[in-house]
Amino acid sequence: MSDAPRILALAGSLRAGSYNRRVLAVAADGARAAGADVTGIDLRDFPLPVYDADLESASGLSAAALALKERFRAAEGLLIASPEYNAAISGTLKNVLDWVSRPAPGEKPLACFKGKVAALCSASTGALGGIRGLASVRVVLGNLGVVLLPDQVALPKAAEAFDADGNVADPARRKSLMELGAALARATRALRSPS
Template sequence: MASSTQKVLVFAGSAREASLNKQLAKLGAKRIEALGGEATFIDLKDYPCPLFDEDIETQGMPENVVKLREILAEHQGVLIASPEYNGFITPLLKNTLDWLSRPYQETPGLGLFAGKWAALVGASPGGLGGIRALPLGQQLLANLGLIVLPQPLSLPKAGSAFNDSGALNDAATGQKLDALCQRLVDVMANNHP
């Protein structure tokens, strides 16, 4: 079992209330907990940040960016559910990660991400399940210095993928999510890929 210090921050790159990716992220957080990890789900809608602009940054780090930085600093891993917009990750996800990658006080640029683990999942009501955006998300996270687990989970036809309790209808997909969450919990506990 992972030690209590191995915490995973879980969020979706969508602010929409009925987001399928939020639903998948929440399920991922539950599965991490069930598999021996410690997960914290946050909703980026609760932390609105301006579009990244160095002119804004020179006036002082926005309050919600500071809050997100403090939350991320307390976690050793992330599980991100990434929607796909026109084949790419969402502007919300990119903007959030851009703000978090900036130097602030004693933390150098990218310092918040160094040595942390990351896993990606994606859901879409369409047949591709966000699969075009997931490699781009993995590339971005790797560029930021995170250690990214291979084989992200793609969830196509997500509009009908969840039952009333929030679990996945398809047992095989549920097993894939569990396997990814278990790998994340295990690598964090063992501190090696």
């Protein structure tokens, strides 16, 4: 089996033209170039209702929630691009983290998160690039036992930041995103528990 660090990449937006999905793709390329095995998922493939404890009590975890949990469990590192909604984490991403944090029967608490390493990026149509939203993503993931890299990349003015092919137009910003992915690959390998 390959010893490449296993990284799960996801963007906290369901929007077809999501800018966060685009910056995620660049950072994921950086992680791959640094030797990581990156699995990208699209949250539109895992439809989840807004978390409701009564629903969980009545029906347990849905097939989509269990499938998402499996992706998280299998990963050693998390690469997350999060939109900023009202200066905080997007409802979509928070809802996903809430569902994934619920234990499956017999599962250890926080099995999908504890000891994993994460790197964060964002894109926003605003001037701050979504950086305020990343602060709340850090709070949520830190509380779940995830080790967060201090580096992060926020792409401002996203509506004007991509070229006609959908690539990040500014080479410096593109390099920062690639380096973020590479740093996550290195940190995931370095912090791996000895087997």
